[in-house]
Amino acid sequence: MYAVISDRNRQYRASPGERLEFDKVEAEPGAILELPVLLVADGVAVKIGAPFVAGATAKVKVLSHAKGDKIVIGKYKHRKHMTNRRQGFRAEMTMVEVVSISG
Numbered sequence: 001m002y003a004v005i006s007d008r009n010r011q012y013r014a015s016p017g018e019r020l021e022f023d024k025v026e027a028e029p030g031a032i033l034e035l036p037v038l039l040v041a042d043g044v045a046v047k048i049g050a051p052f053v054a055g056a057t058a059k060v061k062v063l064s065h066a067k068g069d070k071i072v073i074g075k076y077k078h079r080k081h082m083t084n085r086r087q088g089f090r091a092e093m094t095m096v097e098v099v100s101i102s103g
Contacts, residue, residue, distance in 0.1 A: 003101045004039040005058045011038060014058060014098045024065065024092035031062045032099065040103050047103065056103020060096040068093045 002015045012020050027033060037056035040047045047053050067090040075085045 001040075001042045001101060003037050003041070003056070003058055003103075005035045005060075005098075005101075006038055006052075007035055014060075014101070016098055016100055018098050019063070020060075020096050020098065021068070022094045022096055025062060025094040025096070027062045027094075029062050029064055033060050033062065033096070034058070035060060037101065037103055040101065053103050056101070058101045059099040061099050063095040063097055065092065065094050067091065 002013060005012050005014050007022050007025075010023070012022075014020060025033070035058045036052045037058050038049050038052060040053055040056055047056070049056070069090070071089045071091075073087045073089065
């Protein structure tokens with residue numbers, strides 16, 4: 001069984017027991033969140049919502065907060081001495097575990 005869940009306009013394919021990385025969620029580790037479900041597939045049967053499947057929710061547990069991999073941003077202009085302009089960025093992430101999918 002798997003489902004496509006939505007968290008703040010991002011979609012994730014999730015199965016019970018699977019761990020996912022979300023953008024930072026303002027919740028304490030150990031908190032249980034309920035997310036809407038866009039699609040539920042269980043073997044042969046597939047339910048597709050418009051936009052959400054009626055009565056279906058996914059429960060996820062917040063495990064920890066961390067920072068993602070560093071992304072290096074650089075600029076370059078031909079003959080303008082801009083080759084050394086670099087900037088780094090690390091997105092804040094939240095690790096969650098899918099507890100259950102109902103629907």
